[in-house]
Amino acid sequence: MDGDEFKSRFLPFNGLIYRISFAITCDMQEAEDIVQEVYEKLWKIRETSATVRHDEAYIISITRNMALDRYRRKLNRQTIPASSLYDLCEEESEDNNMEHKEMLGNVEILLASLPQSQQMAMRLRHFSDLPIPQVAEAMQLTQTNVRQLLSRARRTLKEKFENIYAK
Amino acid sequence: MQNKIEILIDRFYKGETDSKEEELLVNYFTQEPGSLQGDADRNVIQLLSSAKISVPSGLESKIASMIDRWEVQEKKRVMDRNRIEFRKRIIGVAASVLLVIGIGFWYQYRNVENQSGLKETFDTPQESQEAVMEALQLFSQNFSKGTGAMEKADEQVDKTLKIIDQLLNENVVNTESNHTSQNK
Numbered sequence: 538m539d540g541d542e543f544k545s546r547f548l549p550f551n552g553l554i555y556r557i558s559f560a561i562t563c564d565m566q567e568a569e570d571i572v573q574e575v576y577e578k579l580w581k582i583r584e585t586s587a588t589v590r591h592d593e594a595y596i597i598s599i600t601r602n603m604a605l606d607r608y609r610r611k612l613n614r615q616t617i618p619a620s621s622l623y624d625l626c627e628e629e630s631e632d633n634n635m636e637h638k639e640m641l642g643n644v645e646i647l648l649a650s651l652p653q654s655q656q657m658a659m660r661l662r663h664f665s666d667l668p669i670p671q672v673a674e675a676m677q678l679t680q681t682n683v684r685q686l687l688s689r690a691r692r693t694l695k696e697k698f699e700n701i702y703a704k
Numbered sequence: 705m706q707n708k709i710e711i712l713i714d715r716f717y718k719g720e721t722d723s724k725e726e727e728l729l730v731n732y733f734t735q736e737p738g739s740l741q742g743d744a745d746r747n748v749i750q751l752l753s754s755a756k757i758s759v760p761s762g763l764e765s766k767i768a769s770m771i772d773r774w775e776v777q778e779k780k781r782v783m784d785r786n787r788i789e790f791r792k793r794i795i796g797v798a799a800s801v802l803l804v805i806g807i808g809f810w811y812q813y814r815n816v817e818n819q820s821g822l823k824e825t826f827d828t829p830q831e832s833q834e835a836v837m838e839a840l841q842l843f844s845q846n847f848s849k850g851t852g853a854m855e856k857a858d859e860q861v862d863k864t865l866k867i868i869d870q871l872l873n874e875n876v877v878n879t880e881s882n883h884t885s886q887n888k
Contacts, residue, residue: 540775544768551767552759559757569763576767580774644755663752668723688719691748695717698744 538583546592547579553593554600556665557675560657561604562611563645571604578603597674647694655690658683713745 538546554575558568578599644663648656654676661672662683673680712729715721721729730753733746826832 540771544771548764548768548771551764555759555763556757565757565760569760572763572767573770576770577774580771644751647751659752664755664757666723666756684719686719688717691717691719694748694751695744698747702744 543580543583547576547596550593550596551576553667553671554596556667557597557600557661558604560660560665560667560675561601562608563660564611567607567611568604571600571607574603575600593671594674597671601675601677647697648690650697651690651693655686655693658686659690662687716749 551572554572555568558571559565562568562571575596579596648659651659657676658672661667661675662669667675669680669683673683676683678686709729709732712721712725716726716729726749729749733749734753738746826835
């Protein structure tokens with residue numbers, strides 16, 4: 538498989554890889570690094586990966602594993618409190634749109650109180666804008682399970698706003 | 705319309721909406737005038753829709769150029785490997801040829817060494833002369849040995865003949881003396 542063939546087959550997935558990586562690491566630079574790593578791996582195994590039937594599922598799988606590895610390594614290095622994911626995003630974000638960062642931060646603060654699986658489902662669906670089937674693939678869950686996680690998370694967020702306005 | 709939105713909001717909280725339906729909700733809350741204050745649904749949907757991340761614009765071209773670089777590097781590696789393989793092959797062939805030539809030379813040299821005693825000609829007249837002299841000398845020595853032995857044998861024969869002569873003379877003398885005594 539030459540470069541052009543490889544590009545036409547795998548390059549369209551760069552956005553998906555980036556979105557999943559970002560949803561897991563909450564770090565734009567890390568997400569870009571993971572995209573490069575994933576493509577490096579795909580390049581190395583491109584002859585054997587010719588037999589892979591579902592490129593998308595395969596790419597989501599290796600992206601998830603790489604992103605989780607990096608995220609865990611980072612957590613071990615920095616010992617980040619679970620509630621301060623927003624700080625991590627704010628510190629290392631290259632996004633100059635402060636309003637967007639503030640919004641992202643607000644959501645992160647709200648999400649931080651949710652269970653990890655609900656947070657991940659919400660990030661993948663709403664931050665990374667992935668459709669339910671891809672969220673399910675990235676989380677290795679069924680679509681029904683993902684819908685349940687999203688449902689609980691959305692209801693909890695609504696309750697939080699209602700509580701704010703009730704005061 | 706309002707009823708449809710309410711159904712969609714209900715499904716949204718149940719986790720049943722798909723991407724298009726959620727987009728409809730976002731559009732509704734963005735376009736429809738209203739305050740965030742006191743409206744939990746509007747807050748949730750607008751907050752979530754505004755948190756969408758965008759993929760960096762240069763990412764695809766960055767990856768594309770990386771792939772081009774890898775391809776060039778890989779082609780270079782393959783070419784280097786082929787060149788090394790070719791060199792190895794050439795060295796192998798050269799070594800084999802040298803070995804064959806070496807064996808050929810050694811074999812021929814050994815035959816020449818074996819045949820050197822049967823050499824018929826000499827390169828220089830001096831060598832030829834020396835060889836002739838040596839051969840003649842050898843012949844002379846052996847011939848001398850032969851003649852020496854012959855001389856010894858000749859002497860022995862002479863001695864024997866002398867003894868025989870002596871004995872014959874003695875017999876003749878004895879017979880003559882007997883004849884004279886009988887006649888007397």
